[in-house]
Amino acid sequence: MLSPLEILKKYWGYTQFRPLQAEIIETVLSGTDTLALLPTGGGKSICFQVPGLAVDGVCIVISPLIALMKDQVYQLNKRDIAAKAVFSGMPFTEIDKTLDEAAAGNLKFLYVSPERIRTKLFIERLKRMKVGLLAIDEAHCISKWGHDFRPAYMQIKEIKQYIPKVPTIALTATATNLVRKEIIEQLNLKNCEVFVQSFARKNLCYSVIESDYKEKKIAQILHRIQGSAIVYSKTRKQTVEITKSLAKLGVKADFYHAGLSVKERNTKQDAWIKNQTRVIVSTNAFGMGIDKPDVRVVIHTDLPENMEAYYQESGRAGRDNEKAYAVSLFNPNDLENLEKNLQLKYPEISFIKKVYQSLCNYFKLAWGAEIWESFDFDIHDFASTFGLNPRDTHYALKILENQNIIFLNDAYFNPSKVKIIASSKEFYGFQLRNPNYEPFTKTLLRIYGGEIFTNYLIISEIEIGNLTFSSFDEVIKTLTFMHNQKLIDYVPQKSKPQLGFLSARQDAENLSIDYRELEIRKRNDKKALRAISQYTLNTSKCRMLMIQDYFDEITSQACGICDNCLKLKKAGLSDDISEKYALQIKNLMPVSMNKLEAEPFFEDKELLIKILRYKIDNQVWGVDDYGLIYEKN
Incomplete structure (x- = not known):
């Protein structure tokens, strides 16, 4: 059997480990549960991939991001290591085949999203797998006191009953003492060894600049600092606008956001990785798990909600240990907007109760009824039926989900999208030639405005149907026709959004909400906001x-x-x-x-x-x- 260092040299070509990697790997191989905190670029994946190759059996890796899974699977396959991933949106036959391969011992690494591990299909295959190691990436997602909390992460310890003797390694780049404690508790890590590398990045120069003219300041920075760059912005619309402004200021850039098609995202990402595009203007998910060490500057045009997010995103600069820069731009309005967003995340308890009561009425649930199946759910139709603000309703639903009162499936968070790909002239010409479609096209423009010509926008087929007096199926038929005519790019949901109740119908006035937990979460979010404010000012x-x-x-x-x-x-x-x-x-x-x-x-x-x-x-x-x-x- 090869030693960890021999495995590293054989598959990665490195002759030595980075700080703490060897110690972490030896601890995992001794069969000890481990929590590893390594900063962005610190080599977290090596800490489970090397022992994953050393142990007998498959290494199951639970990861929250599809892009992250795909990238790591690609990197492993490139090294002739058998690895596959199971995630939302894959055809059932492909999921079934992949799990069969893992159960047959034909894979060394199986990547799965936390939502997938709860399915009967996965659990039945898990019982037949020879598992050598369980790795939980981005482990901070399990903590309600950290950022990026994912309720599905709370289910991980339930699958450990099927692999009780398998060691677990949890990894993250960011976790306070409170978050570390909860990771250990929620994952039920026994006699856990904790490794924490210093958060200091000696090559990374941090700075904060107050500016009312952010695009000009970005251009000045990019003219001064050469090399690959990421400019982070909060909204899709801003990524497009900033890219256009930079072009006028002599900086060639491209934009990237989740509203683009998969093909467009891949093309833009590859061009940036290969340095064919120097500057990418993106929403904050870009760069997660991408192996690009030579980023010289990361610029934030908006303040992040917490230090964890900022540290991870800014840490994508200088992963080659050469000097790099992390610049945060702000104006006083930015801090006020963060305060407002925090208030939105925590609606009044009376409003949460009203949303719950409305849900029960919407689905005609009798008091005390236990409903185990889920329902098709369209938030726009629901909100308009009861005169609720959709944005406020979304946050109330999130709290009800986090309190284990309801659940929302993946499709709720991945709704249908549309972008008009024809020119304004071509689109107008279609309306003139097809008067029967004119009410539909005008409704589309009235709801979503001119931005639909430049961005993929989230749409609600039910809302469009209500305004055009059409059925759900008729709306889909019309959108599909326009898609085939190359007027629009219509990206329908893989499945309908589902909402289900996790307990019998309750009296809304006495809803089983853990008010103490909710208050602690809000207090921690305020603390995180205060830390960002102090860092900025x-x-x-x-x-x-x-x-x-x-x-x-x-x-x-x-x-x-x-x-x-x-x-x-x-x-x-x-x-x-x-x-x-x-x-x-x-x-x-x-x-x-x-x-x-x-x-x-x-x-x-x-x-x-x-x-x-x-x-x-x-x-x-x-x-x-x-x-x-x-x-x-």
Whole structure:
């Protein structure tokens, strides 16, 4: 049998492991449950792929993103390692065949989404598989206190009953102490060994820039920093608009978002990976799991909701350990918008109860009735029936799902999409030649506006049908006809959205909501927002230190290359000593100047004065009417 290092050399061509990889792999091979926290680019996949090859049997990898699974399967197959994935949207026959291959021992790696492991088909095959290792990627998704919570991750420990002696390795790039604790509890990891690599990225220069003219600032940055780049924006529409603005400013770029067809996404992604496209303007999922080490700059045009997301996305720069840059652009409105979005995520309890009551009425459920089958569900029809705001309703449904009162299937989150691919002139010509279709085409434009000519927009066939007095099947028939005429690109749902009830119908007024859990989640989201706000507005503390503080890594070692560290150097202050002095002063606050000067710790009085002046000038600290130095919020 080959050793882990021999496996690494044979399949990956590397002669040595990265920091912590060897220790993690040896622990897994000893049969010990393991939690590994490695930053983006730290080589998490090697930590389960090498032991997966070393053990007898298949390694089951649970992963939340289809793109991530496909990329890793491709990389393994390229190395002549038998690997396949099972995910939503695959034909049943292909899923069945793949699971049969795993059960027959013909695969070394089987990637599955967390939603797939609950199916009878998967469980029956699992009973027949010889499993050597269970790997849970992006393990933070199991925690309600972290970001990207996925309810399906909570079901993982249930499948462990079928493979009780198989070791488990959970991996993530971002997890606070609270999230780490919940990962271990929810996955039922026994005598778990925890490995945490430092969150510090010594080659990555972080900076924050306030600007009301973001496109111009992006162009300036991209003119100054050469090499591959990612520009992250929150909406699909913005990715298109920013790309057009950059072209006018002399920067050639392309846009990418989930509304594009699979073919378009693959073409754009491949062109960027091969450096045929230098700059990609994208929504935040782009880059996840993509093996591209030479990204020189990542720019965020909008503030992320939490530090976990920002650290992961910005960490896609400089994975080759060469100097790279992570730039966050903001204006005061951005922070206000984050506050508003947080309020939307947590509707009033009375509204949640109203949505639940409306669901029961919509599906005509009798009080106390237990309904085990699921129902076709269209949120637009549901919301319009009861006069509810669709956006607010969506967030209420998400809370009901997280509270295990209802469930929503994959199709709910992947609705039908349409884009007009004909020109305005061609589309108008079709209306003139086909007057019978004119009410339908006008309704389409009235609902979705001119953006439907440039982006794939989510549509509701039921909503279109209600406005055109057509049945659901008639709407699909018309859309399909227009698709075949090459007027539109219609991407129908793979299946209808489904909603089901996980318990007997309850009295809406006494709904079984865990209010304490909901309040804790909201409080944690507020804490995460506060951390983003502090990171954005702080003009003196090392940005890498702020990130490390958030992830509970205790250190006072400043990075020396972020915008704030460079400002310190310009002011004649040393990074590390200044940080230690600042921390000591902060621990004594509120404090007078006389007391500080009397402290033996502050031997260098000139340095003390410099630090005080710097912090006060940058509005980090203030002096009150009594002459006491305090920290501003």
